[in-house]
Amino acid sequence: MLYRLYEPIMWRALRVANPMVRRNSLALLVEAFPLQDPESSNEEIDQILQKQFDAFRSALQDPCSSVRQVGIEGVCHIFAQFWELIPAAILNDFLNQMVNDLAFDAR
Numbered sequence: 001m002l003y004r005l006y007e008p009i010m011w012r013a014l015r016v017a018n019p020m021v022r023r024n025s026l027a028l029l030v031e032a033f034p035l036q037d038p039e040s041s042n043e044e045i046d047q048i049l050q051k052q053f054d055a056f057r058s059a060l061q062d063p064c065s066s067v068r069q070v071g072i073e074g075v076c077h078i079f080a081q082f083w084e085l086i087p088a089a090i091l092n093d094f095l096n097q098m099v100n101d102l103a104f105d106a107r
Helices: 002-013 019-032 042-060 065-082 088-104
Strands: none
Touching (some): 002 019, 002 042, 019 042, 042 088, 065 088
């Protein structure tokens, strides 16, 4: 049910020009992760998960530091809660990006 409610607004809100809207929608995605439609096939569920991972990846590369901050906190929260659900390649990619690029990020 949450997926059907969030889908029309979530993905648009993550790409708007206003950084506060992106920050708030990212925080909402972190709390609702993993968004899944139980009536979907396994392939569609994988696509929905990949879309969420792509949203986190773009948040970690956001030009606004407050969005990046929520992105880092969200990725770490998701890693702590759902590390078995996340493929190893995505875990490795996010960890490399956070350690190599964002560790030297300043406000």
